């Protein structure tokens with residue numbers, strides 16, 4: 001197998017991967033492998049912003065307090081403190097690379113989101129992720145020490161003597177290659193595609209979880225899956241997030257009969273916490289056996305809608321929905337995975353020289369629920385820490401016993417079969433491992449996932465297909481989610497099992 005050598009290897013080109021790449025490049029050569037185009041990432045889709053205590057009336061202590069409350073007692077306090085104390089510097093660093101954030105006079109304009117006791121959301125209109133990805137990608141592209149392999153799909157990590165020394169990837173046009181490095185960062189993002197409805201783009205297939213699991217890295221907290229209550233429901237279009245701010249501006253939720261059903265669930269109505277609203281929507285859909293509920297903005301002044309929500313308005317208009325005239329069909333959708341590959345404060349996993357950062361990692365900062373806008377921050381802060389630590393890692397004293405020549409290509413199945421397996425998985429996860437769970441449903445889901453894995457293994461071999469391997473990665477990741485949910489014997493944060501409700 002052809003081999004490429006670098007000092008540092010990064011898998012993923014979202015905020016975590018590009019942050020690490022830029023920092024590590026100060027100490028050596030870096031390879032960024034990414035399975036689509038550079039900007040194909042959850043990062044590019046982030047709307048709200050990045051949390052950081054940079055306002056005058058704010059402090060890292062308040063940010064810490066809010067994060068711990070959201071995490072419902074399951075955060076790692078040291079990780080939270082590390083996150084919030086490093087936040088202002090991380091924002092300055094992003095700005096030094098050219099990221100443009102909205103200003104109020106000469107100061108940063110700070111937004112407020114649910115769970116934050118102060119205005120602390122640094123943002124770029126309602127497309128912060130796009131701006132951050134733009135700035136980072138441009139900095140990475142102009143750095144001569146960084147090589148980018150787009151359409152380079154990492155299929156296996158190379159590990160010998162419990163040390164990671166690279167990865168095998170299938171690079172479009174080049175075929176299978178080994179990428180050797182003295183430190184490897186997993187920055188592969190989320191796994192939302194295991195659900196039928198998700199805000200995540202198609203790249204979010206849990207590859208990092210599966211890569212790490214196959215070499216024995218620890219994985220935790222996968223049952224803490226965050227759902228966003230209001231995303232567009234449209235059979236032909238991918239889920240698109242209809243921000244909480246629309247409800248904040250007066251948008252109301254109605255069921256298929258037109259009833260404003262939040263009256264039946266919570267006195268805070270549409271502005272109850274996200275998990276409460278999501279549960280209410282799900283209950284209403286089950287009660288009336290419908291695919292969605294509706295967000296009604298027809299009573300709001302059209303100028304307010306167009307001025308405050310230009311991106312959402314424009315997007316809906318392209319599919320024939322006019323917010324001032326039509327109810328918007330919405331459905332809760334998977335949004336963020338709080339768990340992942342377990343790391344310490346330096347982003348180290350339990351496999352030497354293998355680091356993880358961003359959504360694929362479980363650093364301990366989110367506990368049982370993520371505070372809004374802490375995830376981009378986590379990607380930034382922990383990727384910087386991982387880069388600082390891995391640059392101090394020397395080359396292995398003895399060359400590790402390289403076995404990549406004998407790494408067999410991973411099994412692929414015919415794409416038609418992979419499509420069928422993936423859809424079956426998505427149905428099981430959506431029906432049984434969503435917002436409201438119960439033990440019988442979880443057992444059904446576990447049986448489905450294990451049967452699908454067995455079926456994948458027994459189907460006839462097919463030529464390389466990224467879609468097929470991603471489907472296998474989704475199956476592996478989903479098993480962690482289901483087993484985690486079965487093992488969690490208390491309702492906490494994002495995990496709600498109706499059999500445990502008191």
Ligand SMILES: Cc1cc2nc3c(=O)[nH]c(=O)nc-3n(C[C@H](O)[C@H](O)[C@H](O)COP(=O)(O)OP(=O)(O)OC[C@H]3O[C@@H](n4cnc5c(N)ncnc54)[C@H](O)[C@@H]3O)c2cc1C
Nearest residue numbers: 012013014015016035042043048049154189358359373376
């Ligand atoms: C619609 C939406 C809105 C959001 N809004 C916010 C917000 O306002 N604030 C906030 O803090 N967070 C927000 N989030 C969450 C946040 O965007 C993500 O948690 C964060 O961007 C994750 O960054 P990352 O670098 O870990 O992963 P990503 O940005 O997802 O990048 C992962 C990268 O890995 C690559 N990859 C995956 N598998 C492989 C493989 N096998 N081989 C090679 N490459 C691979 C992908 O192609 C991609 O480039 C939002 C998310 C979504 C979807």
